[in-house]
Amino acid sequence: MINKNWEEEFELKSFDDYKIQFAEWDRLRQQNSDENWIYIGGDSEKPTTAKIGLTSRSLASRATGTQNPDYLLHIAFKVKEGVSAKRLAEIERFLIKQLSSQYQRIMHKHTGYPSEWFCCSPEEMQACVEFILEQNFTYEMYCHHCPIRGYVVFQHWKQGDPRYVAGDPEQPVDPDCYQQGGCGADCDCWS
Numbered sequence: 001m002i003n004k005n006w007e008e009e010f011e012l013k014s015f016d017d018y019k020i021q022f023a024e025w026d027r028l029r030q031q032n033s034d035e036n037w038i039y040i041g042g043d044s045e046k047p048t049t050a051k052i053g054l055t056s057r058s059l060a061s062r063a064t065g066t067q068n069p070d071y072l073l074h075i076a077f078k079v080k081e082g083v084s085a086k087r088l089a090e091i092e093r094f095l096i097k098q099l100s101s102q103y104q105r106i107m108h109k110h111t112g113y114p115s116e117w118f119c120c121s122p123e124e125m126q127a128c129v130e131f132i133l134e135q136n137f138t139y140e141m142y143c144h145h146c147p148i149r150g151y152v153v154f155q156h157w158k159q160g161d162p163r164y165v166a167g168d169p170e171q172p173v174d175p176d177c178y179q180q181g182g183c184g185a186d187c188d189c190w191s
Contacts, residue, residue, distance in 0.1 A: 004032070029081050030142050034058045036083055037157075038091065039076035040129060042122035043068060049106065050074070050125040051117045052099060054092045056085050059157055074122035077133060078142040078155040091137055098132050099125065130154065 015021035037059045041051040051071075059076050079088060099105075099118055103125075106117040118125060133141055134152040142155040 030078075033078075033081035033142075036079035036081060036088065037076040038079060038095065038129070038133070040074045040122050040125050042072050042074050043070045044072055045070045048119060048121055049117055050120050050122040051115075052092070052095055052125065052129065053116055054079075054088050056088055072122075072159060074159050075126050076157045077129070078157075079140055080142050083140045087140060091140060094136065095129060095132055099128060102128060 015024065035058055036056055038052070038054050039059065041053065043049050059073070079091070096116065100114075103118040103120040105114045106119060107113065108115050120128075130152075133143075133154065138145070138152055141152075143152050145152050
C-alpha cells in the first residue's frame with residue numbers, strides 16, 4: 001500500500017551509514033510513488049485490440065480518462081520516480097516504433113493519423129512490451145533482475161487489483177527468499 005507520509009516517517013538517525021540511508025530512502029521513494037506509468041489498455045468489445053500509453057500522473061487518471069466506455073486498463077508498469085517527462089516520451093515513442101514493426105497500427109477514423117491502438121490482444125502486447133522494457137529500459141523502470149528466475153521482475157499494477165499500486169507479478173518460488181520483491185532464494189536480486 002502506498003504511504004503518502006513516508007518522508008515524514010523516515011528516521012535519518014536510524015542509519016549509521018549514509019549509503020544505506022540513501023538506498024533505503026530511495027527504495028521508499030520508489031515504493032510509495034503513484035506517478036509515472038507505461039500502461040496497456042484494451043477494449044472489452046474488441047479483444048484483439050490493445051492500446052499503449054504513458055502517464056506521468058497517477059494511474060487512476062488513465063483508468064477513467066477515455067471516451068470509450070468499453071475501455072479497460074489491462075496492466076501498467078511502474079517507471080521510477082524522477083524519470084523526466086522527456087525521457088518518458090522517448091520510451092513511449094520507442095515502444096510504439098517497436099510495436100509498429102510487429103503489429104498493425106489502428107488509424108484514427110477522422111484524421112487518418114496513426115493512433116496508440118494496435119491489432120493485437122492486450123496479453124500479446126504485454127509480453128512484447130515486457131521484452132522491450134527488459135532489453136532497453138531497466139534503468140528507468142522500477143524493477144529488479146532475478147538470477148534464479150532468469151528475468152527482470154517489473155513492479156506493476158494489473159487489472160483486477162482494486163488498488164493502483166506497484167506489485168511483483170510472481171510469487172516467490174522458494175520460501176527461503178527474504179529479499180524485498182523476492183525471487184525465491186538467497187540472492188542478489190536488487191544488485
